[in-house]
Amino acid sequence: MTDIPRLHPRYASLVAREKIVVGINKGLTSQQGLIAQGRGECFDYFVGEKTTASAQEATKIAAAMLLTAGQAVISVNGNVAALAASEVADLANSLDIPLEVNLFHRSEERVKKIADHLRAAGAKKVIGETPNAKIPGLEHARALATKGGIYDADAVLIPLEDGDRCEALLAMGKKVIAIDLNPFSRTAQKATVSIVDNLLRAIPNLAAQVKELSTKPRPVLEELVGQYDNKEILAAAVREIQSHFDKEAAK
Ligand code: ATP
Ligand code: MG
Numbered sequence: 402m403t404d405i406p407r408l409h410p411r412y413a414s415l416v417a418r419e420k421i422v423v424g425i426n427k428g429l430t431s432q433q434g435l436i437a438q439g440r441g442e443c444f445d446y447f448v449g450e451k452t453t454a455s456a457q458e459a460t461k462i463a464a465a466m467l468l469t470a471g472q473a474v475i476s477v478n479g480n481v482a483a484l485a486a487s488e489v490a491d492l493a494n495s496l497d498i499p500l501e502v503n504l505f506h507r508s509e510e511r512v513k514k515i516a517d518h519l520r521a522a523g524a525k526k527v528i529g530e531t532p533n534a535k536i537p538g539l540e541h542a543r544a545l546a547t548k549g550g551i552y553d554a555d556a557v558l559i560p561l562e563d564g565d566r567c568e569a570l571l572a573m574g575k576k577v578i579a580i581d582l583n584p585f586s587r588t589a590q591k592a593t594v595s596i597v598d599n600l601l602r603a604i605p606n607l608a609a610q611v612k613e614l615s616t617k618p619r620p621v622l623e624e625l626v627g628q629y630d631n632k633e634i635l636a637a638a639v640r641e642i643q644s645h646f647d648k649e650a651a652k
Contacts, residue, residue: 424483444582464610470556490524502529
């Protein structure tokens with residue numbers, strides 16, 4: 402990795418970019434991943450590069466949803482593998498659920514590299530190398546999924562996912578938790594729970610919430626999930642961006 406000065410004001414974002422570049426060089430991440438990261442960074446500016454109150458609330462609900470799911474799974478693409486492999490591995494291990502490699506620009510070689518990378522990062526259950534089912538409504542490679550994973554899970558965490566695939570999972574009756582910095586994206590608009598936060602902050606935060614809520618009785622968690630309104634959370638995320646803009650304009 403290129404040496405990035407720790408005191409640089411954009412340190413965290415420069416490190417993230419560098420991780421994506423390393424991911425591309427290792428064959429984990431697609432070149433399109435660079436553009437996705439750039440779009441995310443833009444929205445990170447808008448939210449003030451911090452976890453907002455609405456993102457914190459969505460993360461708590463997501464934790465309750467993962468803890469109460471019959472079968473949950475975390476979908477991993479090339480950007481997630483490059484940015485947060487050990488973080489998603491820790492989260493999946495703590496919930497005893499699989500990580501499923503699931504690529505928009507699928508190549509068998511890249512799936513294998515990501516799966517190996519996740520195992521090297523400590524993940525105990527990694528699937529996706531031998532898909533044996535198809536998500537209805539998607540064309541060939543994008544439809545591939547695994548039984549015991551995304552195909553039959555009732556809750557799917559999709560950190561950074563395309564809107565179409567998010568919709569196709571919802572159409573199968575699943576609960577979908579998205580991590581997406583853009584509250585206007587189709588993914589964020591459609592998901593059951595949208596965490597409008599940077600993946601780098603959201604995954605450790607989600608792991609901490611899972612730990613905290615894991616001692617709560619099931620009815621308490623079900624109540625949290627039951628009263629949740631994603632439209633309200635997205636509206637709050639937009640209001641937070643608006644008030645951030647207002648503060649900047651008043652400077
Ligand atoms: P759609 O409307 O289909 O959902 P999109 O604008 O979300 O389209 P994608 O190809 O899904 O387009 O783009 C990736 C999404 O991931 C963007 O919305 C971007 O804001 C988000 N994103 C990228 N990097 C990060 C990150 N590190 N943390 C959180 N979100 C990110
Ligand atoms: Mg999207």
